[in-house]
Amino acid sequence: MPGLPLSGIRVIDLTWIIAGPTATRYLADFGADVIKVEHEQAVDPIRLGRPIVGDSPTLNNSGFFNYVNRNKRSILLNVRHPFGMDLLKRLIAVSDVVIENFSAGTLASWELDYPEMRQLNERIIYCSISGFGHTGRDRDHTTWGPTAQALGGLTLTSGLPGLTPAGWGYSFMDHTAGYSAAIAILMALHHRHRTGEGQHIDMSQVEAATVLNGPAVLDRTVNGRSWRREGLPPGNRAWEPAVAPHNTYPCAGEDRWIAVAVTNDAEWEALVRAMGEPAWSRDARFGSNADRRANQDALDEHIAAWTAERDDYDLMALLQAAGVRAAVCQKPGDRVESDPQFAARGWWQTLPHPDMGDTTHDGVAPRLSSTPGVLQRAAPRIGEHTREILSEALDLSEAEIGEFAEAGVFM
Amino acid sequence: MSGPVAGLRVVEIADELGQYAGKLLADMGADVVKIEPPEGSEARRVGPFVNDEPGPNRSLNFWYHNTNKRSAVLDLEGSESDRETARALLARADVFLEALPPGRAAALGLGYDTLAAANPRLIHCALTPFGQDGPWAHYRVTDLVALAAGGPMNMNGYDPEDAPGAPPIHGKGDQAYNTGAHFAAMGILTALLGRDAGGEGQYIDCSMHEALSSATEVGLPHWLYTKTNIIRQTGRHAATVRTEPWIHRARDGKDVLVFNIGRSNESWGKLKRWMQSHGFGANFDEERFDDPMNRMAARGTPEAKEIFAEVSSFVGTLDAEEVYRGSQACGLPWGTVRSPDEAVDDPHLHDRGHFVATTGEGLDGEALMPGAPYVLTASPWELRRPAPKLGEHTEEVLAELRGLTPE
Numbered sequence: 001m002p003g004l005p006l007s008g009i010r011v012i013d014l015t016w017i018i019a020g021p022t023a024t025r026y027l028a029d030f031g032a033d034v035i036k037v038e039h040e041q042a043v044d045p046i047r048l049g050r051p052i053v054g055d056s057p058t059l060n061n062s063g064f065f066n067y068v069n070r071n072k073r074s075i076l077l078n079v080r081h082p083f084g085m086d087l088l089k090r091l092i093a094v095s096d097v098v099i100e101n102f103s104a105g106t107l108a109s110w111e112l113d114y115p116e117m118r119q120l121n122e123r124i125i126y127c128s129i130s131g132f133g134h135t136g137r138d139r140d141h142t143t144w145g146p147t148a149q150a151l152g153g154l155t156l157t158s159g160l161p162g163l164t165p166a167g168w169g170y171s172f173m174d175h176t177a178g179y180s181a182a183i184a185i186l187m188a189l190h191h192r193h194r195t196g197e198g199q200h201i202d203m204s205q206v207e208a209a210t211v212l213n214g215p216a217v218l219d220r221t222v223n224g225r226s227w228r229r230e231g232l233p234p235g236n237r238a239w240e241p242a243v244a245p246h247n248t249y250p251c252a253g254e255d256r257w258i259a260v261a262v263t264n265d266a267e268w269e270a271l272v273r274a275m276g277e278p279a280w281s282r283d284a285r286f287g288s289n290a291d292r293r294a295n296q297d298a299l300d301e302h303i304a305a306w307t308a309e310r311d312d313y314d315l316m317a318l319l320q321a322a323g324v325r326a327a328v329c330q331k332p333g334d335r336v337e338s339d340p341q342f343a344a345r346g347w348w349q350t351l352p353h354p355d356m357g358d359t360t361h362d363g364v365a366p367r368l369s370s371t372p373g374v375l376q377r378a379a380p381r382i383g384e385h386t387r388e389i390l391s392e393a394l395d396l397s398e399a400e401i402g403e404f405a406e407a408g409v410f411m
Numbered sequence: 412m413s414g415p416v417a418g419l420r421v422v423e424i425a426d427e428l429g430q431y432a433g434k435l436l437a438d439m440g441a442d443v444v445k446i447e448p449p450e451g452s453e454a455r456r457v458g459p460f461v462n463d464e465p466g467p468n469r470s471l472n473f474w475y476h477n478t479n480k481r482s483a484v485l486d487l488e489g490s491e492s493d494r495e496t497a498r499a500l501l502a503r504a505d506v507f508l509e510a511l512p513p514g515r516a517a518a519l520g521l522g523y524d525t526l527a528a529a530n531p532r533l534i535h536c537a538l539t540p541f542g543q544d545g546p547w548a549h550y551r552v553t554d555l556v557a558l559a560a561g562g563p564m565n566m567n568g569y570d571p572e573d574a575p576g577a578p579p580i581h582g583k584g585d586q587a588y589n590t591g592a593h594f595a596a597m598g599i600l601t602a603l604l605g606r607d608a609g610g611e612g613q614y615i616d617c618s619m620h621e622a623l624s625s626a627t628e629v630g631l632p633h634w635l636y637t638k639t640n641i642i643r644q645t646g647r648h649a650a651t652v653r654t655e656p657w658i659h660r661a662r663d664g665k666d667v668l669v670f671n672i673g674r675s676n677e678s679w680g681k682l683k684r685w686m687q688s689h690g691f692g693a694n695f696d697e698e699r700f701d702d703p704m705n706r707m708a709a710r711g712t713p714e715a716k717e718i719f720a721e722v723s724s725f726v727g728t729l730d731a732e733e734v735y736r737g738s739q740a741c742g743l744p745w746g747t748v749r750s751p752d753e754a755v756d757d758p759h760l761h762d763r764g765h766f767v768a769t770t771g772e773g774l775d776g777e778a779l780m781p782g783a784p785y786v787l788t789a790s791p792w793e794l795r796r797p798a799p800k801l802g803e804h805t806e807e808v809l810a811e812l813r814g815l816t817p818e
Contacts, residue, residue: 005605018628030601049629050651051636063636064629131744133786136762141739143746146647146657150668151735153751155646155658158567158582164658164666165748166580169566169649170628179593179626184785186600187439191415191790193607199789206754207765211781213584213751214475218769219459220752221778222471228750236555236581240458240472246555248578257578259559261552320550327552327560329579332634332641335562335624344545347621360635362625366536366598366617371605 004031005371009189010095010393012037012088013072016044018145018171019129019205020101021068022178023185028071029364029373032097035389036074037088038382040411047382053356060355060381069379070351070361075390076383076410079110084409088112090394093120097185101129104139114200123198125188129181133204143205145171152209153216157227160235177208215240237296244292245271248329249304251312257329258312260303260319265289267324274322275306313338336360353378386410414440415790419603421506422446422497423480424487426453427554427585428619429510429538430476431592436506436599437479438783438792443508444808445480446497448488451801461773467801468772474798475780478769482799483808487519494520499812501526505612506599507535512551513543523614533612534602538595542618552619557587561623566630568643570653579643584751590626591619654709655719658748665731666748669738672718673706681741691725692718755779769797 009032013024021036021044028034038044048057049064078084089112092098098117100107107113107128114126128134131143149155149168159165184201192198210217216227232239238246241263248257262268265288272281280286280302285295292299307315312328319326328334335342342348347363356378364373390396396404404410417440423433424446437443445452456465457472483500485493498520501507507526509516516522516537523535540557541547547560558564558581569577598615606612624631633639633651641649646658647670657670673679679700686692695718699705705714726734731747738745747753754760763786768777783792 005601005608005610008608009604026597051633051639053636063632067632067635132759133763136759138739138759141759142742142744144671144744146668146670147744147746150746150748151754151757153749153754154582154584154586155668155748156666156750157584158580160569160574160577160580163569163574163645165646166567166569166577166582166643167646167658168563168582169568169643169647170563170630171648172563172582172586172626172628175626175628176590176593179590179597180784183435183593183596183600184787186597186604187415188787188790189604190600190607191787193604194418197789199787202786202788203784204763204765204786207760207763207781208784210751210754210760210765211784212586212589214780215459215472216584216751217755218471218475218778218780221755221780222461222774223459223463225459226750226752228753233583236578238555239583241456242458246553248559248581250576250578257559259556259564259581261555263553320547323551325551325553325556327550327556329559329565330562331565332562332627332630333638336631336634339560341541341545341547341620342624345542345618345621347624356636362631363621365621365625366594366615367542368598368602368605369614369616371602371610371613 003371004374005368007031009033009097011035011097011099012091012095014098014100014102015129016101017046018068018174019177020099020181021046022175023181024072024099025068025070026179026182027185031374034072035091036069036072036380037077038074039078040076040382043382058355063356063359066353066356066359066379067361071376072380073385073389074380074383075386078409078411081407081409083404083407085110087390087394087404087409089120092117092124094393095121095124096189097125097127099127099129099181099185103142104128104130104132104134118198123192123196125185125192125198125201127181127185127201127203129177129203129205131205133207134202145174148173148177148205148209151206153213153227154209157213157216157233159233161231161233165233173205173209176212177203177205180208242293243289244296245299245303247300249300249307251307251315252309256312258307258315258326259329260324260326262324268292270323271319274319274324278302278306349375351375351378354381383410413790414438414793415787416441419506420504421508422500422504423508425508425510425538427457428540428588428591429508429595430454431589432538432595432599433480433508434476434478435592435596438794440790440793443480444500444804445477445482445799446485446487447482447801449484449486455801461771464773466772474769474771477798479795480799481804481808482802483805484802496809496812497521498526498529500808501533502529504530504533505603507533508538508595508599509536510538513539513548527612531611532606534599534606534615535612536595536599536615536617538591538617538619541620543616554585554587555581557619557623561587561620562627562630563623566627566641566643566649570645573645587619587623590622591617594622650709652709655715659723659726661726661731661734662728663730667726667731667734668746668748669722669726670708671744672708672722673703675742676703678742679706682743685737685741686721686725689725689728692721767794769794771797772800
C-alpha cells in the first residue's frame with residue numbers, strides 16, 4: 001500500500017510455522033509486499049493448525065494460520081521442479097529480502113545459499129532463522145520454540161520452587177525470534193539505504209533466547225552464583241528487584257487471579273489503606289521491605305484472604321486508583337471481551353476471509369502517528385496470488401503462466 | 412565495518428521499561444545518550460549487584476541493559492536550564508526514546524509538538540505500559556503485572572495433579588519489558604525507513620500491553636474462533652485438551668524437554684535404535700508403532716502413552732546433556748532445561764563468539780555476558796563500551812552541544 005513506510009519492499013517469504021511468519025507479519029503490517037512461497041507437497045503445518053473453521057482442515061480454514069499470516073500474498077511454486085526453482089530465482093532477483101526458517105543447510109542443499117543469492121541480486125538481504133545459526137559445531141541441531149526456551153534458560157526461570165518448571169506455556173521464543181529477525185531486517189534495510197550493501201543475517205533462535213537473561217548470566221560470571229539454586233525460581237514472588245508483596249492472589253470465581261506488586265514503602269502504605277488498614281498490616285513483621293520479604297508466607301496469606309471473595313476487575317480498579325500496581329491475570333477471552341483498555345483503543349479489528357467469514361485480528365502495534373500499520377487483507381488462500389505476482393513482478397504473460405501451470409510448476 | 416545504525420543519534424529517558432530498546436539500537440552502532448536524574452535511573456537500584464553491594468554503578472541489571480550508551484545527568488524535574496539542554500539535544504537527535512508516564516514528557520516541555528516544531532525529522536517513541544490514552548493509560552505496572560494483564564502469564568502454569576490450585580506463573584527475566592522493547596525498536600526502525608524513503612519524523616505510541624497481547628501464539632485464535640480458553644499445563648503448551656508431559660528428569664537431576672516424538676519415520680527409527688541400544692523400547696518393533704498417527708501425542712492412543720512412559724524411564728538413566736545431544740543426533744528437537752547462566756558452558760555458543768566480556772565498578776578484570784541476538788554479517792553487533800557510570804558523559808555531551816571538543 002503506497003504511503004506505508006515499508007511499501008515498495010518486496011519480501012520472499014520461505015518461512016513456516018510461527019517464528020519466521022511472525023517476522024513477516026510485522027513487515028506486512030507496515031506495507032511490505034510479503035510473498036509467501038508455498039508448495040502443496042510440503043505445506044506450512046499451520047495451514048492445518050487448530051482452531052479450524054468447519055469440519056475438517058482444507059488448508060484455507062485455519063484460524064491460527066489466518067492470525068499469523070494476514071496482509072501477505074501466497075504463490076504456489078514447486079521448487080523441486082527446475083522451472084519452479086528458476087522462477088524463485090527470478091523473484092529473488094527483483095526482491096529486497098529473502099527470509100527462511102529451515103534447518104541450517106537446507107537452502108545450501110537447494111544450491112541457494114547467500115553467495116548464490118548475491119549472484120542473483122547484489123543488494124539482497126537474506127535472513128535465515130535457524131535453531132543454532134549457520135556456524136558453530138552444533139549448527140545442525142534443530143529447535144522448536146520450546147527447545148530454545150529450555151536451552152536459553154527461559155523455561156527454568158518460570159515455576160514454583162521445588163517443582164518441575166512451569167515453563168512458558170507456548171512458544172514465546174517463536175514470537176521473540178520473529179521480532180528479533182524483524183529488527184535485524186529493518187536495520188539491514190537502513191544499512192542498505194546508507195551504503196548500498198545487502199547482507200546475510202544469521203539468526204539463531206537459541207541466541208535470541210540467551211540474550212533475554214543477561215543479568216542472570218552476569219550474576220554467575222561476576223558473582224559466581226548460578227540461577228540453579230535453592231529457592232529459585234521463586235514462583236510469582238520477586239527475584240530482582242527483591243520486593244514484597246509481589247505475587248498472584250485468588251479472586252472470586254473459578255481460576256481468577258490478580259497480580260499485585262509493591263515496589264516501595266509508599267506503595268505498601270497505599271495497599272494498606274486500600275485494604276482498609278486491617279490490624280495485621282501494622283504488625284512489625286511487615287514494617288519494612290526487608291521485613292515483608294522475610295515474612296512473605298504470612299503476608300501473602302493475609303492478602304489472599306482479602307482478595308479471595310472480591311471481583312478481580314474491581315480489585316484492579318481499586319488498587320490502581322490507590323497507587324498500587326495490580327492487574328487481572330487475563331485469559332484470552334478476557335482480553336477480547338472484557339478488557340476496557342483494548343476496547344477504548346479500538347484494538348480488535350475485522351477482516352473478511354473467503355472461507356471463514358468475518359475474522360477478528362489484533363490491531364497493529366506500535367502505533368505510528370503518520371504512517372500507522374494497516375490491516376488490508378486476511379491470510380491468503382494457498383496459491384491465491386500466483387498469477388498476479390508472476391505477472392506483476394516478472395512481467396509474465398498469461399500464455400507463459402499457462403505453460404508453467406501445465407508443466408506442473410504451480411503445485 | 413560498523414553497525415547498521417551507526418551515526419544515528421538517540422536520546423533515551425528510560426529505566427527498566429525501555430532501557431533494552433535503547434540497548435538494541437546502541438549495540439548496533441547508534442549514539443545513545445541516556446538522560447538520567449541526579450540520583451540515577453531506577454534500574455541502577457535493581458540487583459543483582461557486584462558482590463551484592465548496591466551502588467549506582469554496581470547493578471548487573473544496569474550493566475547489561477545499557478551497554479554502548481553514554482550517561483548524561485540532567486535534572487529535568489528541578490531545573491529549567493537542564494530541560495533547555497534536553498531540548499537542545501533533541502533538536503539535533505534522530506530518535507527520542509522515552510518511557511515516561513503519559514503526559515509527563517509534555518509537562519517537562521518535551522512533548523512531541525514542541526520537539527517536532529524544532530526538529531521535524533525527529534522520531535519520538537513513547538513506550539508505556541498501556542498506551543497514551545484509554546481508561547488504563549495511567550495504570551502502573553511491574554514486569555509481573557504487565558505479563559498478567561497482557562496475557563502471556565495466563566498460559567504458564569501447572570497440571571492440577573502437579574500443583575493443585577496453582578496460579579498462572581510469572582516467568583522471570585523481565586520478559587514483558589523485553590517484548591515492549593522489541594516493539595519499540597521495530598517501531599523506531601520502521602519510522603526510520605519511512606524517513607529514508609522521503610518522509611518526515613513522527614510520533615510512536617508503543618503500548619507494552621498491545622505488544623504482549625500480540626505475542627501469545629495460539630491463545631487468542633482458540634478464543635476468537637471457538638470461544639475456548641486454553642488450559643495451563645506443566646512445562647508444555649497450554650491447550651484445549653490435556654497432553655503428554657514434556658519435562659522429564661535426567662540422571663543428574665536436571666530436567667530435559669522431550670517432545671515431538673515420532674513425527675517422522677526417520678527420527679522415530681533413530682530414536683528406537685538409540686533406546687534399544689540402552690535396553691529400552693524392546694516392544695517398539697511391533698507393527699502398531701510404525702504408524703505416525705499412533706505415535707502422535709495428544710490423540711489418546713495407547714502407543715503414545717507407552718512411548719512417553721518408556722522414554723521417561725530411559726531419560727532417567729542418562730545425564731541431561733547426554734539426552735540432549737543423543738536426541739539431536741536422532742533429529743529430535745529435545746533440549747536440556749538449562750539455567751540461564753548454563754548457556755555459558757555451551758561450546759557451540761563460544762564457536763560463534765556469542766559471549767562478550769564486559770567490566771565495571773567492583774570487578775577486577777572482565778566477565779562474560781550474552782552478545783548479539785542476531786549476526787549481521789556486513790554490519791555486526793559490537794561492544795564498544797561497557798554501561799556508563801552515572802553521569803560519566805555529562806561534560807562530554809554538554810561540550811558537544813556547545814560545539815567544543817572535550818579536553
